[in-house]
Amino acid sequence: MQVLVINSGSSSIKYQLLEPDSGEVVASGQVSRIGEPVAADAPTVEHHSDGQTLEHHGSVPDHAAGLRIVFDLFARGGRDLTTAGLTAVGHRVVHGGEVFYRPTLIDDDVLRSIDELSSLAPLHNPANVTGIESARALLPDVPQVAVFDTAFFHGLPDAAKTYAIDAKVAAAHGIRRYGFHGTSHEYVSEQAARLLGRDPAELNQIVFHLGNGASASAIRGGRAVDTSMGLTPLEGLVMGTRSGDIDPGILLHLARTAGMGIGEIDDLLNRDSGIKGLSGVNDFRELFRLIESGDTAARLAYDVYVHRLRRYLGAYLVELGRVDAITFTAGVGENSPPVRADALAGLEGFGIAVDTERNTAKDRAARYISPAGSEVAVLVVPTDEELAIARAAARLVG
Numbered sequence: 001m002q003v004l005v006i007n008s009g010s011s012s013i014k015y016q017l018l019e020p021d022s023g024e025v026v027a028s029g030q031v032s033r034i035g036e037p038v039a040a041d042a043p044t045v046e047h048h049s050d051g052q053t054l055e056h057h058g059s060v061p062d063h064a065a066g067l068r069i070v071f072d073l074f075a076r077g078g079r080d081l082t083t084a085g086l087t088a089v090g091h092r093v094v095h096g097g098e099v100f101y102r103p104t105l106i107d108d109d110v111l112r113s114i115d116e117l118s119s120l121a122p123l124h125n126p127a128n129v130t131g132i133e134s135a136r137a138l139l140p141d142v143p144q145v146a147v148f149d150t151a152f153f154h155g156l157p158d159a160a161k162t163y164a165i166d167a168k169v170a171a172a173h174g175i176r177r178y179g180f181h182g183t184s185h186e187y188v189s190e191q192a193a194r195l196l197g198r199d200p201a202e203l204n205q206i207v208f209h210l211g212n213g214a215s216a217s218a219i220r221g222g223r224a225v226d227t228s229m230g231l232t233p234l235e236g237l238v239m240g241t242r243s244g245d246i247d248p249g250i251l252l253h254l255a256r257t258a259g260m261g262i263g264e265i266d267d268l269l270n271r272d273s274g275i276k277g278l279s280g281v282n283d284f285r286e287l288f289r290l291i292e293s294g295d296t297a298a299r300l301a302y303d304v305y306v307h308r309l310r311r312y313l314g315a316y317l318v319e320l321g322r323v324d325a326i327t328f329t330a331g332v333g334e335n336s337p338p339v340r341a342d343a344l345a346g347l348e349g350f351g352i353a354v355d356t357e358r359n360t361a362k363d364r365a366a367r368y369i370s371p372a373g374s375e376v377a378v379l380v381v382p383t384d385e386e387l388a389i390a391r392a393a394a395r396l397v398g
């Protein structure tokens with residue numbers, strides 16, 4: 001049984017061919033710079049399979065062309081996807097709105113609905129739709145399944161998902177907190193329960209997904225009861241290039257006094273803010289190098305980032321009342337011991353502690369970083385959204 005998982009972005013397609021039961025990744029790769037002018041010898045597709053890497057060079061005009069090149073590279077590597085008998089194609093879809101809250105078999109109506117949700121996710125859903133259309137054209141007989149980033153948060157309690165604005169305006173425009181990274185939060189919380197040897201239904205958990213985008217969630221008995229991202233993936237934690245929470249009055253102020261337009265404010269908050277806005281770099285490895293060299297702006301960026309993490313931690317501790325596990329995942333969460341240590345420093349009174357040796361161990365596996373016998377388990381769990389999507393797709397069609 002093999003599932004092809006496709007994560008289609010505005011100018012990229014990431015993909016994996018994997019076996020959902022074992023989790024084995026048979027092949028993987030990425031198409032980059034779709035629709036951009038590139039030199040004829042620029043590598044735009046990188047395909048890994050059976051220990052070898054194949055590349056495609058030169059421009060990729062659109063997503064359909066990108067996926068055709070990927071299929072050609074599969075064939076060159078000895079795997080013809082059109083005759084491979086794939087169980088399903090699993091598509092990551094960012095916004096499911098109010099409509100989709102579980103993995104969904106894609107037909108024309110579903111595709112149209114995903115497209116209609118583009119107003120809520122203008123950067124993401126159109127790219128997801130294009131990816132789905134391309135895959136359907138190449139594999140017309142293979143079931144295509146959409147797995148939504150928002151789905152895990154569909155059941156948020158009303159008090160957690162409602163913005164305190166005019167209810168009529170909110171209803172007319174679908175304004176509520178939807179949450180994102182749901183596939184990761186769900187997968188990681190299940191893996192955390194497994195590590196604890198407990199049923200997720202018995203556990204209260206806090207998960208920090210800290211990648212380029214970053215979000216936190218509070219999970220009671222396997223169900224999300226709060227999350228930091230909102231109508232869009234801009235709310236909440238400080239991120240690589242996104243501001244996270246700010247006073248909405250800042251937008252009004254910039255429009256009124258600086259004469260900034262919607263597009264400029266969008267760029268500012270999504271691309272030129274966060275760690276990058278404060279320090280000039282958005283990768284934590286570079287940020288740490290700057291901090292070590294005595295760069296005060298980088299230090300401040302880090303302090304603001306950690307301060308925001310702790311603010312959400314405090315809120316979720318109170319919301320849950322009792323916490324069994326706090327788990328870090330994604331690029332920064334999995335690879336940055338200082339972030340984990342600083343986020344939880346001085347909380348021994350709450351039964352929360354980080355063991356320095358465990359925290360700094362070079363270990364890729366899901367593991368404890370709290371001292372043995374701690375009241376609250378502190379964990380690092382690698383996320384694997386592709387595997388979660390593959391399993392969800394296989395379950396649905398199987």
Ligand code: ADP
Pocket residue numbers: 210211212213240282283284285330331332335336
């Ligand atoms: P995305 O949101 O793009 O999926 P990832 O979860 O892959 O992001 O996280 C990417 C980020 O993780 C990088 O920008 C970088 O800040 C951070 N990161 C990756 N590796 C390390 C590392 N070894 N040490 C510290 N930070 C890291």
